[in-house]
Amino acid sequence: MLKKSLVVLLVLLLAITTLAGCGGEKPAEEGTTQPQQSESKILRVGVMSNPPKLDPVFATDTSSARVIYQIFETLVDYDNDGKVQPLLAESWDISEDGTEYIFHLRKGVKFHDSIEGKPTANGGREVTADDWIWTFNYILNPDTNSPRAYFLDMIKGYQDYQDKKTEQIAGITKIDDYTLKIEIDYPFAPFLSVLAYNTFNVLPKEDVEKYGTEQFNFHPVGTGPFKFEQWVQDDKIVLSKNENYWAKDKDGNQLPYLDGVEFGIVTDLAMQWTEFGLGNFDIIEEVDDPYYEEAKKMPNFIERAELGTYYYGFNLTMAPFKDNKPLRQAFNYAIDREGLINMVMNGRALPASGPLPPGMMGYDENIQPKYTYDVEKAKSLLKDAGYPNGIKVELVYNTSEGHKRIAEALQAQFKQVGIDVALKNVDWGALLDAADRLEIPFFRMGWVADYPDPDNFLYVLLHSNNIGPNGNYTGFSNKQFDDLTLRARKETDPAVREKLYKEAEAIAREEAPWLFIYHYTTHGLAQPYVKNMRVPFFGAYSLKYTELDIQK
Amino acid sequence: MLNYVIRRLVGAIPVLIGVIAVVFILTTIVPGDPARIMMGQRGNPETIAKIRHEMGLDKPLPVQFFDFMKNALTLNLGRSYRNNMTVVEAIATRIPVTFKLAFFAIIIAVAVGVPLGIISAVKQYSWIDYGAMFFAILGISAPVFWVALLSVVLFCVILGWIPGTGTGNGELIYYVLPSIVLGLRPAALIARLTRSSMLEIIRQDYIRTARAKGLSERVVIMKHALRNALIPVVTVIGIEVASLLSGVVITEQIFSLPGLGRLSVEALTNRDFPVIRGVVLFMAFIFVLANLIVDLSYPFFDPRIKYD
Numbered sequence: 029m030l031k032k033s034l035v036v037l038l039v040l041l042l043a044i045t046t047l048a049g050c051g052g053e054k055p056a057e058e059g060t061t062q063p064q065q066s067e068s069k070i071l072r073v074g075v076m077s078n079p080p081k082l083d084p085v086f087a088t089d090t091s092s093a094r095v096i097y098q099i100f101e102t103l104v105d106y107d108n109d110g111k112v113q114p115l116l117a118e119s120w121d122i123s124e125d126g127t128e129y130i131f132h133l134r135k136g137v138k139f140h141d142s143i144e145g146k147p148t149a150n151g152g153r154e155v156t157a158d159d160w161i162w163t164f165n166y167i168l169n170p171d172t173n174s175p176r177a178y179f180l181d182m183i184k185g186y187q188d189y190q191d192k193k194t195e196q197i198a199g200i201t202k203i204d205d206y207t208l209k210i211e212i213d214y215p216f217a218p219f220l221s222v223l224a225y226n227t228f229n230v231l232p233k234e235d236v237e238k239y240g241t242e243q244f245n246f247h248p249v250g251t252g253p254f255k256f257e258q259w260v261q262d263d264k265i266v267l268s269k270n271e272n273y274w275a276k277d278k279d280g281n282q283l284p285y286l287d288g289v290e291f292g293i294v295t296d297l298a299m300q301w302t303e304f305g306l307g308n309f310d311i312i313e314e315v316d317d318p319y320y321e322e323a324k325k326m327p328n329f330i331e332r333a334e335l336g337t338y339y340y341g342f343n344l345t346m347a348p349f350k351d352n353k354p355l356r357q358a359f360n361y362a363i364d365r366e367g368l369i370n371m372v373m374n375g376r377a378l379p380a381s382g383p384l385p386p387g388m389m390g391y392d393e394n395i396q397p398k399y400t401y402d403v404e405k406a407k408s409l410l411k412d413a414g415y416p417n418g419i420k421v422e423l424v425y426n427t428s429e430g431h432k433r434i435a436e437a438l439q440a441q442f443k444q445v446g447i448d449v450a451l452k453n454v455d456w457g458a459l460l461d462a463a464d465r466l467e468i469p470f471f472r473m474g475w476v477a478d479y480p481d482p483d484n485f486l487y488v489l490l491h492s493n494n495i496g497p498n499g500n501y502t503g504f505s506n507k508q509f510d511d512l513t514l515r516a517r518k519e520t521d522p523a524v525r526e527k528l529y530k531e532a533e534a535i536a537r538e539e540a541p542w543l544f545i546y547h548y549t550t551h552g553l554a555q556p557y558v559k560n561m562r563v564p565f566f567g568a569y570s571l572k573y574t575e576l577d578i579q580k
Numbered sequence: 581m582l583n584y585v586i587r588r589l590v591g592a593i594p595v596l597i598g599v600i601a602v603v604f605i606l607t608t609i610v611p612g613d614p615a616r617i618m619m620g621q622r623g624n625p626e627t628i629a630k631i632r633h634e635m636g637l638d639k640p641l642p643v644q645f646f647d648f649m650k651n652a653l654t655l656n657l658g659r660s661y662r663n664n665m666t667v668v669e670a671i672a673t674r675i676p677v678t679f680k681l682a683f684f685a686i687i688i689a690v691a692v693g694v695p696l697g698i699i700s701a702v703k704q705y706s707w708i709d710y711g712a713m714f715f716a717i718l719g720i721s722a723p724v725f726w727v728a729l730l731s732v733v734l735f736c737v738i739l740g741w742i743p744g745t746g747t748g749n750g751e752l753i754y755y756v757l758p759s760i761v762l763g764l765r766p767a768a769l770i771a772r773l774t775r776s777s778m779l780e781i782i783r784q785d786y787i788r789t790a791r792a793k794g795l796s797e798r799v800v801i802m803k804h805a806l807r808n809a810l811i812p813v814v815t816v817i818g819i820e821v822a823s824l825l826s827g828v829v830i831t832e833q834i835f836s837l838p839g840l841g842r843l844s845v846e847a848l849t850n851r852d853f854p855v856i857r858g859v860v861l862f863m864a865f866i867f868v869l870a871n872l873i874v875d876l877s878y879p880f881f882d883p884r885i886k887y888d
Contacts, residue, residue, distance in 0.1 A: 077846070078842075078846060080662040080663045080850070081663060088618070088619060088620030089620060170630075173627055173630055173631055173634070174627075175618065175619045175620065175623065175624070175627055177624075177627070178624040178627070242659075242664050245663060245664060246665070260747075260838060261665075261670070261673055261674070261838055261843075262674070262836075262838035262839075262842045262843065262846065263746060263747055263836070263837075263838035264746065292746055292836070293746075293836060293838075294745055294746065294836045295833055295836060295842070295845075296745075296833060296834050296836070298729065299732065299745050299834060299835075299836065302732060302733075302736065302737060302744075303744050303745060305737070306736065306737065306744055308743070308744045454611070455612060455849075456612070456617070457610075457611065457612020457613065457614075457616065457617045457851050458610070458611035458612045460612070460613075460616055460617065460621070461611055461612055461613055461616060462611070464616065473621075475621070488622065496625065497616070497619075497622065497623045497624070497625050497628065498622060498623075498624065498625070499621075499622045
């Protein structure tokens with residue numbers, strides 16, 4: 029009898045909970061997640077992963093950046109085409125020698141007065157030069173361990189501050205409440221671009237101290253168009269409109285237009301696409317290959333070249349690629365980039381002949397050599413390289429379906445010129461470890477700009493100062509190249525810089541430390557009723573939702 | 581009884597230590613430095629070294645293991661490398677989701693599996709029997725991810741009965757489809773087992789005696805046969821808890837449910853060792869507990885079984 033009643037009880041329980049579930053749907057319609065509601069303008073964004081960090085000081089990845097861009101703000105920003113434009117600094121003056129920057133700060137910029145429905149410690153006060161000084165000192169403090177602090181190692185007094193010889197960094201000072209001075213050790217042309225990197229946002233001291241480094245990540249407070257409301261790990265992040273936001277549109281209307289943003293975390297791309305089709309998302313992060321053709325026909329699908337390069341690195345410190353330029357060039361002539369892009373990648377990339385991507389200063393498609401698909405030339409170079417009967421190498425790539433498809437296609441192409449490539453996949457951590465130590469002869473890598481300047485490619489990835497985890501995984505070391513990129517770093521005349529980078533690019537192409545494969549493209553997809561949708565040249569993830577609107 | 585429970589719980593301690601030792605060794609011998617991964621593709625060597633030091637990764641492995649075990653005793657499982665949340669908090673916030681999912685799945689499995697098994701046994705070789713066993717074979721052999729994707733297409737896209745993935749604002753409707761998908765395999769297994777167990781029992785002498793006494797067929801089946809047939813079924817339910825815990829990994833991933841399965845996938849792909857160890861320890865504990873509960877329930881089904 030007891031078990032009978034137990035079964036009945038269980039069945040009843042199931043029925044009740046199921047019914048409760050169906051009933052529960054209704055109140056939610058007034059909430060923020062249901063597609064039916066249209067009164068409040070909540071932008072629902074489908075993203076692929078739970079961001080690890082909402083504290084900009086510690087974030088290094090694009091999934092975190094996507095959210096951070098909405099909450100925090102930097103001194104300067106990029107326009108849609110990558111030109112530096114004012115953000116919290118209204119204007120700036122640069123000294124003639126290029127080592128002193130005076131920023132005129134915008135008045136009336138206020139920190140968020142509340143998050144998660146509760147008042148913040150700063151109380152919504154105005155941002156002044158003191159806040160910037162405190163913020164930079166906090167980020168660059170060696171005890172903070174910000175992974176991107178070293179981006180600003182040219183600021184005067186950086187090293188002394190790192191070595192704890194000074195209490196404050198010497199190069200950042202206040203002229204008055206709305207004027208900030210930053211001095212750097214040497215003229216560094218991309219300095220403004222680096223300041224736009226999304227680590228260097230102004231932070232409210234009171235709230236950072238209230239929550240501490242560990243908890244600020246879960247209670248971020250900034251000045252951006254949206255305020256933090258809720259983060260359900262692996263599920264969603266909810267932001268609400270910052271009513272006190274400083275910006276207005278050109279007609280004088282208060283920005284942002286949206287009432288809030290909800291990031292829904294859906295790992296499975298097929299599911300994300302399905303949800304978009306159902307109208308449960310207004311924007312999705314990624315359109316996977318199977319849906320690309322369909323997405324392309326949609327009105328709010330935007331695709332453009334991204335500042336990034338996908339490559340296979342040759343280790344120049346070990347056989348067979350060490351001191352063997354003809355071999356590296358042979359590899360570069362042996363692959364059919366257009367074929368690969370069209371057959372394997374749905375045409376979603378641009379062929380690469382050098383490290384610099386199109387749209388970047390110093391990129392010029394006429395720079396020689398231009399690597400085209402040339403089997404005969406590849407064979408003859410292979411002979412010059414000392415491998416008339418072909419060569420066998422192992423390519424190490426990190427586990428991913430996309431990388432695998434590309435590696436297999438290139439493996440087949442290589443075979444035609446007598447290059448036998450064995451494929452080995454390891455996970456990302458293992459690949460990075462081995463690449464840092466220059467332990468593997470032939471490996472997959474890719475790079476997307478941190479800041480839109482050729483310095484971030486040529487100096488960072490190929491200068492001999494950066495061999496190892498700093499970015500130069502091939503061990504490329506070329507005196508002439510080093511001189512050019514170092515000079516270009518310090519040169520302030522854009523025309524001269526461009527010339528220097530073109531020369532450096534030509535050396536990189538000629539020396540071929542990489543198998544240049546393709547340049548990335550970036551894309552964004554929004555529902556037709558999302559107005560002012562755009563894709564910044566820096567990548568879809570860097571889109572700020574300040575001017576987006578929903579008009580159904 | 582109490583002695584038995586205490587004995588079992590004490591006996592579980594070496595099992596848990598063993599599990600954690602294996603996981604500890606596995607997570608530390610794999611290549612890939614968590615401090616390095618935290619830095620993104622490009623990292624400053626000095627900062628990496630400092631972070632390694634702060635995480636204690638520069639200590640010798642035995643010391644790291646000893647530290648971990650010592651802290652685990654006080655329920656201090658460390659902090660996630662990825663977002664600095666304490667592991668206990670990370671697990672605690674995910675438990676409700678996974679628990680609801682697993683609970684509903686088990687209920688569905690029992691509520692569907694047991695009756696189906698009984699009917700199949702009683703009406704052996706009828707169309708109901710064939711139908712039920714066809715369902716059972718299908719349920720056992722169909723992969724979870726495939727069933728999940730098809731069910732989304734059918735119920736969310738074509739029929740529109742279920743709003744979609746995620747957990748919405750916590751409404752239970754979001755759990756219906758994942759629970760059914762997750763419960764399908766155990767339901768099928770339970771149906772098959774109940775059937776074969778019942779078939780064996782209803783041929784026993786005491787069942788014939790019960791019928792000869794003139795008891796109604798319903799009483800014979802439900803009271804005399806089922807109770808005895810359920811012992812192997814209950815054992816399987818205990819074991820199925822383990823496969824359910826691995827099933828939640830796939831189900832949560834596809835339905836975007838923020839539970840332990842998602843947490844473990846994220847932790848694995850990001851070399852988040854403290855979280856991996858915490859989740860494995862927790863799952864091992866649940867497994868031990870589930871089997872203990874199953875063992876303790878035997879006397880209810882068969883009074884001859886006693887624990888002293």
